Amino acid sequence: MNAAIGVEQLNNLKDEFKTYLRETNPQWAERTISTIGSDAFFALNNNVGVDFWSSLVSEEALLVARDKIRDFLAGTKGAGNADERANGYLSALKQLKTFLDTKHPTLPAEWSGKSISDVNLRSDFQVWMKKQKKSNGESYSPNTINAYTTALKNATAKLGLGDAVLTDLFFYTTADEFEAARKTILAAPNFEEVDSAAGNKAYSNGMVIYACFLKELGEPSAWIFQGNPKYYDVIGAVEALDKLTWAVNQYPKQIKKDDKAYIWVSGSDGGIIASGTIICDPEIRKPNLSDPYNRGDALKNKPYLAVDISVERKLTLEKVPRAVLLVDERTKQLEILTYPGATNFRVTKAQEEVIESIIDGSYERIPAVDEPKVEVVSKRRYWLYSPGEQAKFWETFYKDGIMGIGWDDLGDLSQYDSKADIKAVMKQKYDDDKSYKNDGHALWQFANEVAVGDIVFAKRGMGVIVGRGVVESDYIYDTNRSEFKHIHKVNWTQKGDWEHPGQAVMKTLTDITQYTEYVEKLEALVLGESDLPETDDEPEIQYPDYSEADFLSEVYIGTERYATLKGLLLRKKNVILQGAPGVGKTFAAQRLAFSIMGEKDTSRVKVVQFHQSYSYEDFVMGYRPNESGGFTRAEGPFYKFCKTAESDDERPYFFIIDEINRGNLSKIFGELLMLIEGDKRGEKNALRLLYKDEQFSVPENIHIIGMMNTADRSLAMIDYALRRRFAFFDMEPAFQSDGFKARQSAIQNPRFDALVSTVESLNKTIGEDASLGVGFRIGHSYFCTNDIVDDAWISSVIEYELMPLLNEYWFDEPSKVESWSARLRGVVNG
Template sequence: MNTISVAQLNSLRSEFKMYLRENHPEWSDSTVCTIGSDAFFALNNNVGIDFWASLVSEETLLTARDKIRDYLVSTKGSERSDERADGYLSALRHLKSFLDNKHPSLATDWSGKVISDINLKSEFQAWMKKQKKANGDPYSLNTINAYTTALKNATAKLRLTEPICTDLFYYTLVDDFDTAQGIIEAAPNFEEVDAAAGNKAYSSGMMLYRRFLKELGEPSTWIFQGNPKYYDVIGAVESLEKITWAVNQYQKQIKKGDKAYIWVSGSDGGIIASGTVLCDPELRKPNTSDPYTRDEPLKTDYYLAVDIKIERKLTLSKVPRAVLLVDERTKQLEILTYPAATNFRVTKIQEEVIESIINGTYERVPAVDEPKPEIEVKRRYWLYAPGEQASMWEQFFAEKIMGIGWDYLGDLTTYPTKEKINDRMQQERNEDKYFMNDVLAVWDFVHTIKPDDVVFAKRGKSQIVGRGVVESGYIFDDSRSSYKHIRKINWTNNEECNYPEEAPNKTLTDISRKTGTIDFLENFYAEKSIDSSSFIEEKSYDPYSDDDFIKEVFMSEEMFVKLKGLLLRKKNVILQGAPGVGKTYAAQRLAFAIMGTKDISRVKVVQFHQSYSYEDFIMGFRPDGNGFKLTEGPFYKFCKEAENDDERPYFFIIDEINRGNLSKIFGELLMLIECDKRGEKNAIRLLYKDEQFSVPSNVYIIGMMNTTDRSLAMIDYALRRRFAFFDMEPAFSTDGFKTKQASIQNPKYDALITKVQLLNKAIAEDPSLGPGFRIGHSYFCTNELVDDLWLSSVVEYELIPLLSEYWYDEPSKVESWSEQLRGAIR
């Protein structure tokens, strides 16, 4: 095999750390974890070396050190690159020493191999949906979710004597899983944890997962399709004893020992050979000199493939496609219902029919044609592009809408015909042509799509990114900055899959007649429909709209749209401004606006301070009266909640974010909060726990920072790079605040507001202060009675002390403005 499993790699990492602890008892856990992580830096980053080959000798280690230095210079700049490269070299030497002692041939054996990130979580969930309990009833979604959670976090609460992979879904072989299961069940507190999980989720889940792996390990049957237009399939089959075939589908399921049928495509196509798969899917280098390739090479980059031993050549007596189409048992072969793929599963019954045709014992069972609607399609299915290359997908998913461009057209209901739409497009583009695809997309979006239609969102021509059900008619929302033409939609799924054929290069396409394609996509999303949010006891929360935010936060609609889009795109935003501009208030209501409801269960607020640490935020050991206990922090718990409800957004709000040491608080997770480092594929091992952890893509982080902080310039570069910054301004001039001010009906209050605006002008022009020190509007937002006592309290105990801090070295300014503020309310 040319791959290394994640389980193998994780086991090696754990063993390496144990080796470091045994051989360096004077080292702290932090030092062990740092060296254990640094040793694999070149593996985790594309520094331009064969990582395992670099561990063969001191000479190869020095070469690796130079490559790491060059990588650091190119990505981080030259500062300290030599020093850091020497640190990674030291860690690599420790790793080499470990391998020389414990696994002397491993570096050579693993050289040239790649890491396989196969994780069978989704496959197990789909399998569970088809299983029955002893009484014949199917397993409930709640039970499936409980088993899945137990298997994914198997070692979280166990005191294990030996290291294993935390996520059991990385175990793909029964023997490896049996070893891990034995270690888990030998844990001294296993029975206690298993009982506490309810329905013995650990033991029951492992029993079922073992059965799943056993079934997965049994030989399966597949069809491998080739197109004679691009490859001489018949010539290759007739001449070769072994043939290499790409694996584009079922990459986790196809395996060594499976049965394979070779299929030549076309209306007169069919099965022309059968044989056995000789290996698991492996990364292969393109064969640019393959004599059976017509014109251009089929592959130009590394690709997954298997070798197939050809055991029966049927080119002169093929199993015809036409025969399989008219047999009730084989008419639903995957290759017949959605043929635009390479690899197709064959059921046991279908295999028996195919074998009977080959050996001459075939008896046809006539296919029964099901009646199909001829004209009217009650529920339509649509292929839809949410922006170019799905650029608007995350925003539309969060807002629960679908939208199209062509904003210059205005309200689309004002165009009585397609010709009128085209006339306007010609005028806008200054071209005399009929824009058929664009006109049809616009017309269908307004007039043809109906509530309850199904929409598949696509990226490019080959990928589906989600599924949804239309909930409203056409809406023209002129308040939006772009994509003003929208419909409300319930996005039911956001998992990605390959489109089974080449998708048209259009914004909107009716695919209702493509029944095979629809079946493929609906079956895929049906298997992904295990939504853990359905297991949470639903609470009723008040709705909250964009208009509510604009009204309550005193922000212009334009600025709100920018802020909302920034958070949805970047996932991490810092609201910065002087005290009193409403940062915390805005952060919580921004979360509500995106969720569309005041769902406080999906919002968490914490505050950083100088002594705040990783142990407070992620996890750490805390005294519990009987020693020390590993305690989970708020960010770890929050991410786990969001992970189990991955189709709804969650918001983690951090007040005074610049007061904490980000590197110290986030530790090894700092990288994982970046928008392109989210999800399980980027998981890393935690400092205090033998667990692979990732930050879910549905977690949005909102930080707040006071611009009056004199240490603002010292903000960690790591913070600046991973967050977008949004300035919060005093809102005295906004329509919302003016409405609030008018409702109070107090001349002294009005006079004070006017004076504070003048004061803000002076603060903004002061070279020692600047706009970031202006006084915010929230000092003047109250539901109390605004009388002389209230006004005096604000001036004397909030504003004047603030001025004393601002101009501590200019007492004359403090005295002058204090008198002006007092004078405004006399």
């Protein structure tokens, strides 16, 4: 008999239970059967603190389970009447016990104390195989990976071994269990026949590879445990404690005693601040409601799965920075960098070695190389959706071909202009003390962002995917329905029970589009790799890659200055590039944004130019004349850009302001002058707008880059109120940079070389002039051209670009202008 209960066995039992309910209660509606069938297993799905199968042995044990469920519900926000709901779950448990007493009287005792093999490693195996190399150094082809995956999932059922082994081999999660099953499989009389039918011995070869995968999985692993300083004083806890208790929300079957743990503090300037060892396997813990490091409400207010971590190295003063890991080829694909919205993240052996080298001081960076992208940015979006608590309305929604959401009392959601409007009405109608942040956001997205062609994954709780569908209509407010009047029509293409990889988010509706690897896992989980949908008819945008190396090759500053500039922008959120004409401020600003994004995604960059007449009404919002002679409220570029960035808050956005010191900054920014500060971002600091009854905030993922010409004497200096909200970075002429020298060498024109040399001498004079200074030096971009550099081009630059500049600089010293004019013209005239 297997040491664990297989998911197939459990699912078969659930189906048999529902069949029993239909046969014994023919008067019940299908919805009632589905609800009882789900509620009966609530205690099993939610770790309420009781051995589920033992609770079905006797009536007394059922009452104990009922009390545990009540305590669990009482500690859950918004759970309502815990006693009444616990009695409802007890009623379903009694139905299950009656069924088991009739059909399987010995099963509760036999399954008591056993764990459920609820982890299916198929998608993990596929991801692992893509990274493996054959003996000849080549990668495995997609066809080979798909053939092995299909054989491991389906071929065992053809051997007719009954309960001796699990038919889906991906439910084996340890090397020892799998090896025992493999011996049974190899001894089957028809094994050779089944193996041959799989083609190219995909079955036997796949088992060999899967055994290697499990062996590697079983070795001591390394994990990152993430904490958000907004809700928990991660740094304070690390500095004060030698043992930390941390939640396990992902990889509950893989994280184990003796694994290495890295503690990560989140944020754009975050990183690893401690390392240690996990000293116990994951186990249910009671919440510590008096934890002094909680900021606000306790993070956990009900029993939860957790481990203890012995802190061995405290790195709060010399953390392993996120920025360093992002730009190293070996660590740029760390799970926490590609899908940060979780608690627990796997660290590969290679990634662990890099992290350890950073900690011990032996680190040598391997610059990240931008590889050709396989995935493209598509207009199709992907959503994770809960059809009611524990998917209680899933059967109805599936049958009706819809997805629905509650809050019918709000009426037609299309009548609301913003999330804030929805939340305000929710406070009026329901509970004024609640913020309705998540619910209001979900309703807004449901009505305004879920679109035809989007993919929806329906989930039950936080552990099971029950369906996949394609949205077939825009938002509909259906007054003919008695409940769930807010709907979209959906073609539910798949239905079943698939164990979610790790723990899913709790929210009703979540946009998961940007988490590409996560979406791939869900698609592979539900569809299988051979059934992935074709998307050739989808409108696609593919942006060219852009790396730090690309930046350094185009913008003539060194590696260290680039790292300083990038760090300033990520930390401060707002940077002004200041310098003389021609140092490449605008060009550098756009390339800086691209290098941080890793691609030339122009949709996430907005450029505006300030001038003396520019106002708040132009920039944020105001009233403009319309064709009928009246006035219409119009949204400005900054307001629109903030709203776009707010809906995509895991990716950076860049707002670039040219000639920032030409405008009246207090007049242009208005009340937003405070909100652009790095520590005043986000909804918690929202202010009411001047021209709209809306609480507005500047999203944390917006970075502002301003450009300021230091040679413009007609402008006043930036006032202190704005100056302290920006970091200032000097852009200097780069004639001596490696990049410019390479360009100069490629031109191969002695007169061009002479012109550059003369301008460098001119800059020395300008810098030493008391009435001018270094901020007036001539920049290198005057000489960066893709045109043919001949005498005509050189003369044009001198006469029409440099001479007007000198006349302005020394308007009261004509002798200087005449002297330098002769030297510049002498480059051509000899």
